[in-house]
Amino acid sequence: MLRTRILCLTIAATLGALTGCGDSGGSTDSPSYDVATLDVGNYPTVPRDIEASRTELSGPRLEAARIGDAVPLPMEIDRRMVFKPTIYWERRITPADPRELPSIDKKEFSDLTQGLVAGWFTRAQRRESFQGSALQMFTLRFTDAAHAETAATRIADRQQETVPGEPVSIPGIPAAKAKWSVGKRYLDAQLTKDAMLLLVRVEDPLTEPVNTAPLAELAQRAFDKQLEGLKAYTPTPVDQLESLPIDVDGMLSRTLQLERSPTEKDGGDLSMVLAKQAALHTEFYPDLTKAAFEDAGVDLVSYSDDRVYRTKDRDAAERLIAAFIDQEAKGYKTIDSPPHMPGVKCFDLKDPKGNNYRYPPVCYVAYDRYVARIENKNVQQLHQQAAAQYKLLTQGR
Template sequence: MVFRAGRSSRVRLRTVVCVGLAVMVVGSAGCGADSGDSEQAVDLGKLDTGSYATTPKDPTAADPQARGRVVEALRVGNIMPLGSEVDPLLTHNTDVPHVFLGKNSFSGYLNVEHFDADTPGFVSGFATEAQAPAESGRYSLDNAVMIFDSESAAANAAEALARTGFDMKDEERAEVVSLQSNQHPTAHIIWSPKKQNLAAWYPTGRFVIVSVINQAEEFYLQSYWNAPPAPAPMALADKAIEVTADRLKSFQPTPPDKLTALPLDPDGILRLTLPRPEGDRTANAFPGTLDKHGALHKADEPEVSRALFDKTGVDVVGYGAGELVRTRDHAAARTYFDTAFIDKFQHRIDSPPGLPNARCVKYHGPSKSAFPFTCHVTFGRYVASVWSQQQQDVYQRISAQYAILAKSK
């Protein structure tokens, strides 16, 4: 969850809102926001916000059924275990967790060509991925929960998905074998010795727990660099199923005909989050919210972020065209802002015109998937982050996000 930026040239924010004929943000108390030290005034009328929204707005759904499925998946994300809660060595999240409603299945190791045909009654799913560091062998666990409209649909889908199996060439499929778990005998499990991949589909109630273990890199590191052996893949799959199934005991799935009644903004943060424009593919997020635990699935190092969440009282995060973190209070937001965004590959650039409070960075590093530009800003108890391929766009996003927060007072 924590996006990291250069720590040099720290900007300490002291924000209080006042509204007059010209909307300004000035450093004085008594205007309906947390009091703080004096800082440069922000004239919202002079911010370049492009075509982005600049006022708070309660979220709506053009497709209430689809949005209800997304909300249901995010509810599951809030109770799903972190990788480190399955195996303490899985300390790094390696992919953006995401909601999936169909063929955009969660794991690149699995064949999704027949996903829709294999999963009648599928509602939605939430997936995460965690990895052990190189010194521990660098094996990974993809873990997901799929929700179905009935127990029979879940059981049938688990069997069908296991038959479809891995995404591999036909000649490679011949060496894939089926395995049996003594601990979870109803799980459908396949193993590829050549690829060092194991996948398990475990139906339980209206859910299917899907756990995919990849040890290809671990196999290489162990063979050539004497890395310690990873846990046996079957044992790791059993543990993932066990821990996830235990968490699901506290989750009550929504009846399919009630999905549209799920609140879109149960914590009141999404109305303050910069909405994602229709068709936007810039932000690797999703429209919705995750609670304190759920948001840790988005953290590079979730245990580090957990400590920061505890210290600053983070309780919920909103996701739209970026993300909005709600902390305990104004002082906690400043602490979060000054602590969270650290990355040696990100270097400070100028703040957007008219918004000196924002901290913006440009990425210079090895990742080909990293967004080049990121900006952060704090306001009251909130800390906002946005990212983009274009510098002007990231400036407009953070300026619009700031305006939304300023106008919420």
């Protein structure tokens, strides 16, 4: 309740209260800048051809994003699950993008999930620290029901080998299988529905005495919500995956390209565009961000070297920035705006001993109905990156 009240008050008041951030002015309109004066360093400022990045990995990743848009947020299952624990935004699962399954090492992923087309992973917890209960879900699509059932059996068997547990019934869903690990304090459950395999893990490390009944009920709600959400998902035929669009409405072409280390394993371009529901799974505070998205009319978010949000109009873009600033205020201090870009709000880690992975230097740039979140560990490069991102947003709008 307090978090919601804070957000509501902030959206109404932050624009006025924070006009001192950086060297911003007092207008609620997104300022315009002379792009000829901006220092963009070596960053590109011309929209790229996104289709040129298409590979055989693209189709399954695009389908994974479509699945993600049908997956409920953990907080929609249990309103207490309002914290995302990691800095990473990737939630897609494909044969080329394996992920550790509950109690199973990533190295075993391919052997256990033969016939996988694509899937989505999400997790949230009750506390911002890793102490306390958590809920995670895997929503996996296979080529057919037989492959889904085989994967379910293999995963259950392997889980029992690695983390033995006692059988638990999921109320109202006799087809679901589950076990409770006394030592690890995990409840792992699985359910197949046609070609879909749903995996749910409920973690409860602190409650004494242990009572698995409410955990099984939470797993039941998770399955019910997943199945309800999947009604809105129409699987793309496998032979048509490569026809799915990589760039939606030019969002990615005007988002700075993800920089990759020369030594990084070549997994193709991981940039993506997500619809609102899928995007909320990537946010640190999904409850606050969902309210901010609804207020600002966010419908699409692009992810690459920067993150770009599309709102309903210019005023909404400014309100979204205000909401983001409020969410992160405890970890940040204000720093100067980029040269020749007064009004751009930038921040750096408040506590020198704090977590600069969680709170890297950041700038928020608005152009028309678009908001860009730019991060970089070096402030000079951050400013150049923000300038380049602004220039990109002005192209072709």
